[in-house]
Amino acid sequence: MWQSSSNALTREMFIPGKSSVQVPVLIVGAGPTGLCTSLLLSRYGIPSLLVERHASTSIYPRATGVSTRSMELFRQWGLDQRVKAAGFELEDASAPVSLTLAQPELTRLPLGFPSAQEVAAVSPVTPCACPQDALEPLLLERARSYAEAQVVFGTELTTIEQDGVGISATIIDRSTANATLVRAHYVVAADGAHSRVREHLGIAMQGPDQLGNYLSVLFRADLNRLIKSHVHGLYFIQHPEASGIFVPTSTDGRWVFAMEWHPERGERLEDYDSERCIRLVRTATGVPDLDVELLGVQAFPFAAQVAQCYRKGNVFLAGDAAHRMTPSGGMGMNTGIHDAHNLAWKLAAVLKGWADITLLETYESERRPVGLHNTRRSNTRRVMGKHEEDEESWSDLEIDLGYCYESKVIIPDLPAEDGTAPARSRLTCQPGRRAPHVWLTRGGKRISTLDLYDQTLTLVTGSAGTSWCEAADRVARAHGVPLVAHLIGLEGELRDGDSHWDETYRIEADGALLIRPDGFVAWRKPGMIRDPQTELHHVVDQIVGHSPS
Template identity: 30%
Template sequence: MRELEVPVLIVGAGPVGMLMAALLADQGIESLLVEQRDDLHLAPQAHVINTRTQEILAGIGVTDEALAGITTHSAEARFVTWRQNLAEGDLARIDIGSAGYLASMAPASSKRTANIPQHHLERLLFAQVSRRVRCQTRFGHAWQGAEHSGHGAVSSVKDVATGETYRVRSDWLIAADGAGSPVRRSLGLPMVGETNLAHLITINFEADIRHLVKESPSILFWVLSAAAPGTFIVHDAARYSVFMTPYFPEYESPADFPPDRCERILRAALGDRHLPLRITSLSNWTMQAHIAAPYSQGRTFLVGDAAHRFPPTGGLGLNTGAADAHNLAWKLACVIKGRAGPGLLDTYGDERKPVAETNSRVSVANHRKMRQVTAALGLDEDKLPTMARLRASAPARALPAALRSAVKRLLVAPIDSRTRKVQRAATPGFAGIRRNVQLAAEAQMEHFNTLGLDLGYVYRSAAVCGGGAAAPMASNPVLEVAQSLTPGARLPHFRLQGAPGSPATSHDLVGHGHFLLAGFGRHGKACAGLAESASQQLGGVAVHAVDLDAVTHHADRPQLSAWNLGLPDAAILVRPDGHIAWRHAAATDARLEDVLGALCRVLQVPVPSREPLPSGARPVAPVS
């Protein structure tokens, strides 16, 4: 049997797998990426690409212009709307991208959450992976299983087209193979959480619906209808959208939703039975909230949906996976290069699993909280299965199709008539109900704006020094982020000054596998010498340095001390993933021993014995 050898085998060429491959390649690590599908996804899948993911993508060379080119909404399409169907007027609408909210986000990042369909993002990422010589990608190659040892894994991979099975010997195995992860299942790693939160049919379709949505240009439309309940994701109103509608396995299965029935449901939700349209694909899925109990076993690591799956209410799944890859890649590269102890890899699960648990909890809460809108309208979602039960009954199945449809119309007509009266505020009573529906919709803002979740998590692990320090808390940790220089927190965003072409923000200073020693006040100028000496003593571990007083935009300099508990001096060590590993905020000089101790603790290697300082280096004070 043919056998290949590679340092890292990545199973799954979705966004997280491809991002992992690119991040490793940029740190000098070769990988082989295998994917059982014969091509990239053709349908949108996920579509929310948040601020942090865009910062991570920038680190592998994805420009703002490239992302703008695949973003499917203009700034005007900033609403989320509730209607009886798309042809009816609004029952409620909220503005999730107002100028005021965007202005409040600006101090936290130069990036903005965008609607980018996953299949477009995958093509952009594939272009990035393809131009890296250390990445190999094979579509139509299915991972079959592996033999694991303390030295790595020997995987069996099948070429689906030819039927050939070959072996891949890798030092490390990364499972980026989705919610059903064959790699995770083969290891028997359990998933813990809530199952069967909802069951949905997804209808991808092509149609020009601009005339239906022009009064409320929205990313999402929630259809509150007994006849065709569900949600529209409007990727491009002129070309293609997605509609998701629930089904109830106690009474029906996906087989009960053939294309002709799905088209009838879709047209009822659109409110236009004559609109030219084409259904491009149908699928079904179960909404779950599961997290892997361990994120790794031996030399195998889970990332993305293989490690966690959330309800889509919040758009947190893909983005959490991108941060997984970002966290793991630099650690794995350091271990492979012999610059870190293997214990550093244990901090991957220690850091990322709590983030997934928080995001899962919020996603589930968002899903359940949406019932407030239907309850305000006077609809009982618990009665939705009744229609499925009636359709599944023997008498109903015995009726001709036309008669079944007539009976359904009779059953839903009173409900839809009442909903229409609410939308039109036909009486003072109905007007009051509509006001309540609007208030319930406005209470859903945490579903759609999650800046605090995206940027505000603070790691606690052996890869953070002083990880017990309390970080400031935002008043709403979902909507808002409280930036700080607390160890474990993401390096705050601030602007840099300099010539055109120089780094524009603080996040352009980090990444690419290097640590950053940054200081201000009395510590700023000393960072260059300390970083150089520390790098030499650790055998070439890359440690860059910057005097923040010299490079920070004058308007943002006051923030440095504000983020530092009001203190005027600090030296911070920033990890390759942009999270702060260590802070020295004392008025005494930071010593080489301090920096070395922090680096060695993070990397889990012994502190080296002292060597003579290189010529011209600043002497350090003796250890007290």
């Protein structure tokens, strides 16, 4: 039986063949979303068990684009440089279109990622390309570096039941058929587009599930002389006999050629043997005698679906289990990573007792609208050469950094007394949005404001905000919540020598903001008020879900 909430962090080591084990959080699926969930929970001191039915991390490149926001998170976790080293920089944010790779460009299409110049103004990092089979081992290594994390491959979840107190799940070692009963307080289902957990819970997917069938031909060949060493994320090919997309997946000549095929017309995967696949690659490159090493062929359908709900009881859907996107726009994997970042701190806050269980309700209310928007965008961009816009246009940078959460733990700004309209840009410091990046100096070293927002609630105030800092200290002790305060100004520990912080965060020197552990603004007060402690007390009460006292 699950132990009381006072022992919510009790966990037992999973040993293959052991009849039962208890852990606070069971994670199903060791793709990027599941691995990031494990890693994040460990950083908060929450034990977890992650099970993956396959024998290892992905052996195929799958997703390759790592967005700006994902790179910001990897930087926070000390992984950004390793991710860049395992992948490669995208030299251009557009995709060339040509008849074959050897022939002149006809036009260029937007890739779905912002340019390096756009990103430099708003982030300490830049997006990059890192294929999933290179990214996952890095995430796995970091996840396993924490004592709190257990990651087990070749192990499949077969049953899951909720009883109002916790969850009982059966996992099977696929090599021995040994079964283990896992007792967990929460389950995070990150088990992919065809999630068995989601199916078991009876959660329906909404949206088109058959937008086309595609083949992914993985091969190795030297294409440098054709691309002239200018690496783009995609290359569109319009040859009538080999129409498709080339995707670079490494710096040593490994590529994917993706093309539509038609099983509905009787085509079979066996029809695409080595000889035919190599011939398609040669036709698409425009080099009839190209030396091609075929590495594999996979079939995959395109869909644009979102789960009807992201939670049922104590089970949460994340990543592809919650939203199926087409590869267009490159946000499928990234959206899953951001799901994990939103959910992990909330699970940790509830399990550690400093937030009410109602905080968990905001996972769906905050993340499902993002999943809907990104999924819809992946569908409208799907057809080559077609670039539909939403009713209100979003830039590629805003898609990644500019969405705004609306939930009961976000306290919106009051209307301006002078009637001034709110800023139109989505890259602002408005409550519900990602707290912006500004370079600061601490101890002679340059740091980003993003470095301040990690694992705790964080109050930031200007040079005249000492009263806010004192109030934060008292409220943290009274509430028993992890709350730290930083004063930013021309002098002191955190220096804003260029006055960019004041301009970007839009508060006076005696104003304050409260930033959540996931780096999103929860509340903002432009200037000092008479009783900052009482104000902050009520703000923290609302954010952690406690009734005002």
